[in-house]
Amino acid sequence: MQFKAEHISFRYTDKSPLILEDVSLTIEAGERVGIVGPSGCGKSTFAKIMAGYQKPVKGQILIDDVPMERKVFCPVQMIYQHPELAVNPRWKMKKTLNECFEPDEYLLEQMGIEKAWLNRWPSELSGGELQRFCIARILAPQTKLLICDEITTMLDVITQAQIWKMLLEIADERKMSMAIITHNQALAEKVCTRIVRISD
């Protein structure tokens, strides 16, 4: 799948200044693109636009040269910085995990998710454990591009390394593309095949 963001401009309200101005980005299948830039330069906003959570003021998102469809499973999925906000606190983990498809045992093992966690509430798991669930639940076969918005920033170094190792393995296996948004230059250099810089 080829992903294209063409001439994206964005502002939050009519009066506020443009946060993004004429940004274009193409991601080919299997590519891992790192998006780096200083705080407040619009990285996360761009991620939300790429995943279709925000509509750009100008420009468009194309998937294989077709505008992104709504109301069906989106091939572009996003993982957030705070997993504890991204899971329904009233659902047991099993329901959260199976919300869009049923991950098989192999995937669970790959992601390091233990069976015992499935019957717990989100408040009984740690951030790293929750983040594994957030990733596993959207790794459906239809997911072609994974947008990772600072997904390991709040985790300890060991968990960070584990999660990235798993993600890279899975991405390679499936030829899944990734867009990796991070502050961490070293991380970007380690995991990405290409790095794009957003400046103010």
Place this chain on the structure above:
Amino acid sequence: MSNKLNWSRKMTVLTLVIFAALYLLIIFFWGLFMNPGEYAVNYDNKLLMPSIGHLFGTDAMGRDMFKRCIKGLSNSIVIGLLASLFSSVVALIFGIASAVWGGVVDRFVKLAVDLCMGLPHLVLLILISYMLGKGTLGVTASVALTHWPGLTRIVRQEVLHLKSSQYVLASQKMGHSPVYIAVHHMIPHVLPAYLIGLVLLFPHAIMHEASVTFLGFGLPKEMPAIGVILSESMNYITTGKWWMAVFPGVMLLIAVILFDVIGETMKKLWNPNSGNE
């Protein structure tokens, strides 16, 4: 945390709720099907002290206070039930509409809430009751029409918060329909808050019904109601007829506290952070 411990705490809470519900149900049905003859006027037994025959004593017209209390509380529960059901349905519709549609609808609902909350509650109650000619209709309508704003705000806030939460947005991205999201994400969140609000509305409704009646803008004098009983007893309290005020007051208090206990317990049980305790 052992399983046994979880169970015992849930059991204690459950027993408490069952006891409270039983007490209220017994009063409700006993009063509902009570023969009016049981609290009829009988001038032979004027102003008797509490005894085995008349548990709560009798009043100046020789009516048995215990039976009148039960009947009165039962009436109060009916009015409270009607009022809180009506209020909660209004709150649910207003709250959801305001959060989902936003814009003009939201502004209208917020204005209505502010309008209702801006006036002192009792003044509003008296105004509406007086406008509708007092009596049962006046009290029921006034109590029903003034208890929705608080709950509306809670429901609106919950739905607004959910609408923009990451897991609802993610659910949309997974291609789930609005119906799926409403059923699986929204309702499980709003329902507990709503039901707790409903139960906690109840004591308010009963108290307000009693106070409006006490002030003379409510139920007619001949109808047994806690408010009527209490306001009558005020005339006798200076002459030492304490039982006419104390027992009905205590009964009202117990009923209100029990509803409060049920509501607070539900709150604890349904909150995911304490749900497993």
